[in-house]
Amino acid sequence: MSKSKKKYLPVVLLGIACIALLTTYIIISNNKKEDKEPIGEPIQKSSFLLNTIITITLYDSQDEGIIDGAMELIGEYEKVYSRTMETSEVYKLNHGTLEKAKGGNDSYKISDTLADILEKSLYYGNLSEGRFDITIEPITAQWDFISENAVIPEKNDLETALPLVDYKNLILRDNTVTFLKEGMGIDLGAIAKGYIADRVKEYLLEQGVKSAMINLGGNVLAVGKKPGGEAFKVGIQKPFAGRNEIVAAMDIDGKSVVSSGIYERYIKKEDNFYHHIIDPSTGYPYKNDLIAVTIISNKSVDGDGLSTSCFALGLEKGMELIESLEDTYAIFITDDYELHYTKGFFDNIKVTEVK
Numbered sequence: 001m002s003k004s005k006k007k008y009l010p011v012v013l014l015g016i017a018c019i020a021l022l023t024t025y026i027i028i029s030n031n032k033k034e035d036k037e038p039i040g041e042p043i044q045k046s047s048f049l050l051n052t053i054i055t056i057t058l059y060d061s062q063d064e065g066i067i068d069g070a071m072e073l074i075g076e077y078e079k080v081y082s083r084t085m086e087t088s089e090v091y092k093l094n095h096g097t098l099e100k101a102k103g104g105n106d107s108y109k110i111s112d113t114l115a116d117i118l119e120k121s122l123y124y125g126n127l128s129e130g131r132f133d134i135t136i137e138p139i140t141a142q143w144d145f146i147s148e149n150a151v152i153p154e155k156n157d158l159e160t161a162l163p164l165v166d167y168k169n170l171i172l173r174d175n176t177v178t179f180l181k182e183g184m185g186i187d188l189g190a191i192a193k194g195y196i197a198d199r200v201k202e203y204l205l206e207q208g209v210k211s212a213m214i215n216l217g218g219n220v221l222a223v224g225k226k227p228g229g230e231a232f233k234v235g236i237q238k239p240f241a242g243r244n245e246i247v248a249a250m251d252i253d254g255k256s257v258v259s260s261g262i263y264e265r266y267i268k269k270e271d272n273f274y275h276h277i278i279d280p281s282t283g284y285p286y287k288n289d290l291i292a293v294t295i296i297s298n299k300s301v302d303g304d305g306l307s308t309s310c311f312a313l314g315l316e317k318g319m320e321l322i323e324s325l326e327d328t329y330a331i332f333i334t335d336d337y338e339l340h341y342t343k344g345f346f347d348n349i350k351v352t353e354v355k
Contacts, residue, residue, distance in 0.1 A: 043067065049074050050082075050193055052217030056200070059211035060227050066207045070200050074216070077199065080113050081192040083137065089114050093177065094137060094185035106179040115175050117188060117195050117301075124191070124305035125167035127321070131312030132305060133280040137185035138164040142283075145276045152272075158283035165280045194258060194304025197221040201300075214300075220257040221300045231350070239263040239291045239333060247339060248331065250296070251350040258303030260311050261292030261333070277311055288314045292333040295322070296349055302328065315340060 044057040045067045054074060056067050082088040089111060092098045098108040110118070124132040138161035142153035169180040193216045200214050204223050212223035213232060222232050231251035238245040239261055250257070262275035262285070275285045293311045295303040306328065310318030315332050322330040322342045329349055332340040339353065 045071065047071050047074075050078055050196070050217060051084075052193075054217065055213075055215045057213045057215075058204075058209055059213075061207075061209050061212075063207075066204065066209060069207070070203055070214075073200060073203055074196055077113070077192070077196045080111065081117065081188045081196075083141075083187050083189065090186060090188060101176040101178075106182060106184075108177050110175050110177050112175065115172065115177075117191065118170075118172050118177065118186075120195065120301055120305065121186075121188065121191055122167060122170070122172060124309055127305075128309035128312060130167065130280065132190065132309045133165060133167045134186045134188060134191070135165050135167050135170055135184055136278060136280045137187040138183065139278055139280065139283045140187045140189070141185070143276070143278065153283070162281075162283055165283075190308040191301060191304045193217055193219045194256070194300035194302070197256065197300035216300075218259060219300050219304060220252075222252045222254050222256075225253050236294050236331065237261075237263075237292075239337075247333070247337075248351050248353045250352075252296070254298075256297050256300035256303040257294065258297075258300060258307045259292055259294040260307035263291065277308065279312065286312055289334045289336075290315060290318075290332060291335055291337075293318065294331045294333075296329045298327055306330070 040062050042057050042059045043062055043064060044055060045064065046053055046055040048054070049071065054071070056070050058067060078085065079087065080089045083090055083094065085091055089098065093108055093110065093114075096106075096108075098110070101107040101109045118134070121132075121134040125134070139158060142157055142161065144150045164181055164183050164185075169184060170186070171178040171180065197214050197216050197219050198221070200216075201221055201223055204212050204214075210224045211227050214221040214223070220234050222234075225231055231253040233249050234252045234257045235246035235249045236257075236259065238247045260277060262277065277286050278284065279286045288311075290311055293307050295306045295310070297303045297306065306322065306325075310321060310330060310332070313321060315334060318332060319330070319340065319342050322328055323344075329345045330342045331345070334340065345351070
């Protein structure tokens with residue numbers, strides 16, 4: 001099912017919890033049912049971690065120490081998964097300075113924490129037919145979508161790196177990683193935030209929190225409902241628009257909302273447009289008729305893996321993939337600003353579109 005959305009009016013959202021990468025909004029309403037015992041105002045903290053703005057909001061607790069613990073947990077995962085932090089485990093793996101394992105020069109011992117996310121990453125490599133590929137690091141290391149003086153990689157440099165990109169040349173056995181080609185590396189940027197968001201949710205539940213919102217740079221994950229029993233509302237950013245404009249708002253109860261789009265990070269050079277979702281087979285951004293993909297799933301790691309995979313697969317194959325999975329739904333936005341919903345979306349997710 002799809003609906004044309006070629007014209008939009010700006011929408012002002014009151015009480016936005018966090019804005020990051022222009023993907024999703026948490027629309028906060030503190031309405032309480034009169035027959036419920038009143039509670040205090042939500043408490044919220046933000047921090048710059050994972051190279052983005054992290055915001056955690058608690059609705060049924062006034063314990064700031066719980067949020068502090070969640071931030072510390074995120075920081076610990078960053079020390080493992082960061083591609084650019086020189087002390088991280090991934091950085092050391094990519095630069096060959098981790099402890100070597102028996103079996104070859106390019107075999108390394110890794111932690112349970114890294115092994116777990118690698119296993120999930122390889123799963124999405126297979127599910128996406130190689131479009132989702134964490135061994136893309138030799139390519140992504142050459143692209144810079146953050147610097148004001150960003151430079152497009154030289155074609156020859158990308159062509160030299162392409163043979164090093166193939167997730168099937170990464171062998172994971174227990175806590176040992178083996179690269180079958182010298183010079184390979186991994187980039188977990190397309191899945192790490194989702195994986196970490198799930199760990200943060202587990203932590204909050206362990207602390208007795210039953211109502212909270214986690215926003216890791218646009219990866220939004222709900223813990224339960226609002227204290228009054230209502231679902232949280234999450235808005236989907238209108239591509240290439242101001243931060244107060246959305247195309248739809250959804251009721252979310254305990255689920256994850258993750259978006260990937262070409263408007264998040266990009267470079268404009270003369271008449272050329274380069275976005276950050278890179279095709280591992282070419283070294284350049286994917287070219288299709290999609291602007292954005294939003295995934296609603298039970299776990300944020302799946303939303304992360306699927307949003308990238310489905311964008312790469314394109315509208316038709318991406319929708320087929322989502323519709324083959326249980327309890328998973330998606331909105332695809334094409335370059336004509338039309339919204340395409342996967343089967344069963346409206347039967348399971350309450351959505352309000354903005355015209």
